[in-house]
Amino acid sequence: MPDCPPVEAPFDHGLRRQTVVRAVLTDIFHGNLRAGQRLVTESLANRFNVSHTPIREALIELRGLCVVELLPNRGAVVRKITAQSVREVCQVRKVLECEAIRGAVRKIDRKRVATLATEIRELAASPANPEAVARAQNLDNQLHDAIYAASGNEFLAAELDRLRTLFRTFRDVTWDLELARREYHRIAIEATEHLAITDALLAGDARSAVAAMTIHMRSGQMYWVQVTTNLKNLPSEKETIKHSPQ
């Protein structure tokens, strides 16, 4: 195949939807899309250079993440993201993650946890820079994924897996803000929280594992709530669409 790829390489066949989902999510959290704003399929279609089909499908998935509302025959509107709503998301996440870790204590692979703990310690000891943030994100992913997988509840794992897109986009946006501020303090804080979790897992202590996870969630909540202060999603009060009841 001697021909070089053309100017445009949408190499995401079968992943278009996911791409759109993540892009829209990021846009919302960055404040580019404001609450109450209507998401017109056609605009999004040529914004992302794809056809209606994946856009429509992405909107359905976004509705599953509760960031947009789907009004029958009226399309999608962006839901409000406020400090309150972030707290609500975190509350749900908390009960799910705690349930997951409660089940994972007995089943999780200790060796894997020990490896992760070592890496977390290394990270905490290493210099704080943008590269460290990327490593922190990666370790966070791995730890939580390991817990989901070991929860012993496939439905719960699938549910958390689905919501993961939401959580991680949010988390990454939060880190973006920290990066912009050259603020790396959070790396150490998170490492401490993660180590409390790994310690409890290694000790096989369900009660303290749940406690550690609760602390981790509470900390993340405080952290995430900050994002909303940067969101100017309130000014368009009149743009709110009145929606028919149910």
Added chain:
Amino acid sequence: MPDCPPVEAPFDHGLRRQTVVRAVLTDIFHGNLRAGQRLVTESLANRFNVSHTPIREALIELRGLCVVELLPNRGAVVRKITAQSVREVCQVRKVLECEAIRGAVRKIDRKRVATLATEIRELAASPANPEAVARAQNLDNQLHDAIYAASGNEFLAAELDRLRTLFRTFRDVTWDLELARREYHRIAIEATEHLAITDALLAGDARSAVAAMTIHMRSGQMYWVQVTTNLKNLPSEKETIKHSPQ
């Protein structure tokens, strides 16, 4: 409303997807679609007499309910429904419903609860027949919906609202089995559980409300697990599709 609902509601515009979702869900729970079976878009399309667009969209929604798995570029396969997986669903439901009622205790409209309690008592006192089953389903819907709405957590409410399709389809299939057996005992049992919940809500006692809800969930779980005995979704062991790792 003197007219009885016609056999087919032709005016689905904007609701095709929902229709397909519910139909496939019912099929799975009735055992017409077996675990591991591939859901080919085109077959479903002419099975339901719709085009492939709403089918695909329905599959995405079904994936949100964790009853099918979506393999990129490979389509959808039915996930296993076993006694174990039902227990898993119920476990997740339990933590969510309990969280909802914990928040609802302080906010729920007492008058509404009192009305529901009266209706529940009337139902328990009325003769057990198919019509009573329909009323029981209706009251169950209303009570849980009221709790969701009063939970004070919109995200949680939206989440429960989304999963509702799953829960209710399952519940209805379960009732179908009871109806076929002329078994109405469960109506009284459920009424008792519901009254424990309404009493706790009226008393404003969060602790006992959560306890009552826990009992209700546990009872529902035992009840639902029975459905799996009627599902012959195990035989196709070899049909399992190996899926690429994320």
Added chain:
DNA sequence: GGCAAACCGATTCTGTAGAATTACCGGAAG
């Protein structure tokens, strides 16, 4: 004249149809 209900048209969603593209799987050939 003023108010309410009915009407209309623009916009956009929803669903259909068919074709082009791409990916995955399994078998055949080297």
Added chain:
DNA sequence: CTTCCGGTAATTCTACAGAATCGGTTTGCC
């Protein structure tokens, strides 16, 4: 055993028709 190839089906695109909603306008009535 590896590599190539072809069939099947998913994914996406294009184009279009039907339907629902909204906002404004017109009509009819008091």
